Amino acid sequence: xxxxxxxxxxxxxxxxxxxxxxxxxxxxxxxxxxxxxxxxxxxxxxxxxxxxxxxxxxxxxxxxxxxxxxxxxxxxxxxxxxxxxxxxxxxxxxxxxxxxxxxxxxxxxxxxxxxxxxxxxxxxxxxxxxxxxxxxxxxxxxxxxxxxxxxxxxxxxxxxxxxxxxxxxxxxxxxxxxxxxxxxxxxxxxxxxxxxxxxxxxxxxxxxxxxxxxxxxx
Ligand SMILES: Cc1cc2nc3c(=O)[nH]c(=O)nc-3n(C[C@H](O)[C@H](O)[C@H](O)COP(=O)(O)OP(=O)(O)OC[C@H]3O[C@@H](n4cnc5c(N)ncnc54)[C@H](O)[C@@H]3O)c2cc1C
Numbered sequence: 412x413x414x415x416x417x418x419x420x421x422x423x424x425x426x427x428x429x430x431x432x433x434x435x436x437x438x439x440x441x442x443x444x445x446x447x448x449x450x451x452x453x454x455x456x457x458x459x460x461x462x463x464x465x466x467x468x469x470x471x472x473x474x475x476x477x478x479x480x481x482x483x484x485x486x487x488x489x490x491x492x493x494x495x496x497x498x499x500x501x502x503x504x505x506x507x508x509x510x511x512x513x514x515x516x517x518x519x520x521x522x523x524x525x526x527x528x529x530x531x532x533x534x535x536x537x538x539x540x541x542x543x544x545x546x547x548x549x550x551x552x553x554x555x556x557x558x559x560x561x562x563x564x565x566x567x568x569x570x571x572x573x574x575x576x577x578x579x580x581x582x583x584x585x586x587x588x589x590x591x592x593x594x595x596x597x598x599x600x601x602x603x604x605x606x607x608x609x610x611x612x613x614x615x616x617x618x619x620x621x622x623x624x625x626x627x628x629x
Contacts, residue, residue, distance in 0.1 A: 412607060413466045413569035414458035415481060418559040421525045425452035428519050429459070433487035436465045436560070437480045438472045447487055456564070457481065460607045463570060466563040479560040485518055485553050495550045502538040502546070510545075513538040518553070526552050571611045575602040585625035586618055593629060595622040 433447040434457075446461035465481070472479040486494050501513050511534035514523045527534045530548035532541060566572060576596050580589050586601075588594040598615035605611050 412463040412571045412604075412611075414453055414564040415456045415462055415465060415469060415560050416562045416564065417456040417481065418561040421529075422452065422455050425521055425525060426454045428452040428521050430485065430519050430522070431487075432461075433484040434461050434465070435482040435484075436468045436472075437482060437557070438468070438477055442482070443468050443472075450483070456560075457483075458564075464606045466569070467573060469560050469563050473562065481558050481560050483556040483558070485522075485556070489554075491550055491554050494553055495546065498546060498549060498553075502541060504538060508538050509535050510538045510541060511535065526556065529556070570607075571599065571604045573602070573604050575600050577602050585629075586622040587625060587629070593626075595626040595629075597622040 429449055429451045431448070432450045433445060434450060435442045435445040437443065444465060446464060448459065448461040450457055450459040450462055452458075462481075469479045489497070497517075501517065502510070504513060510527060510532050511523050514527075518526070524534050526549070530545070530552045532545040532549060576588075578601060581587070581596055581601060582589055586595050586597060588596065597618040599611070601618065603614055603618075605614060
């Protein structure tokens with residue numbers, strides 16, 4: 412469980428931005444996992460509970476020599492048509508309102524210039540005369556912002572790491588080593604890891620109790 416490093420020069424500008432979103436990890440063009448919740452931009456990429464669990468997929472995709480990318484939907488509760496209709500309504504503002512200003516209060520302020528740039532819309536352009544393609548691109552990016560993933564944060568940053576003593580080398584009833592009697596394992600020492608949500612602490616406590624009880628009896 413660790414953050415993702417994204418391939419984009421915008422990351423430093425977004426450091427600390429938090430927002431609700433649905434995020435999907437893609438292997439080439441195929442979505443392999445989608446999670447929703449609060450995401451957080453970091454200096455070099457993306458973190459937050461829905462993102463942390465994607466590190467394993469990224470590792471698997473990169474190990475197979477394939478490209479990984481992340482897709483961020485900032486409006487997971489809305490269809491693309493609803494986002495489009497909402498933007499069209501917003502952009503009909505009277506007066507000289509720029510595209511950038513028209514998005515204030517809809518998405519995080521620091522995301523606005525980055526997203527407009529990514530979809531080729533001049534943030535200073537009057538929102539009422541954007542080309543149709545500009546609006547279309549904006550809807551696409553708001554509902555499916557695709558960013559290449561270059562890797563994961565380091566082992567030191569990880570909340571939980573995969574690997575450890577293989578489960579088939581441990582007696583499941585006692586958590587004693589099948590190879591060396593009198594040696595017991597618990598928690599992250601064992602090749603067991605779970606998603607965010609307390610599963611890893613639960614595993615550490617439960618396995619610790621089992622291993623400790625049987626170690627004391629042995
Ligand atoms: C920032 C962060 C946030 C997390 N949040 C969550 C969460 O919200 N929910 C969740 O389920 N999990 C979470 N985890 C994961 C969870 O904390 C771990 O999976 C769990 O603590 C593992 O328990 P453990 O007993 O196996 O190892 P540890 O908790 O790492 O305990 C190992 C202990 O051994 C000690 N030790 C190491 N070497 C020696 C030595 N040579 N001699 C004596 N002692 C030694 C260490 O100091 C440490 O106290 C988080 C982890 C991190 C880092």
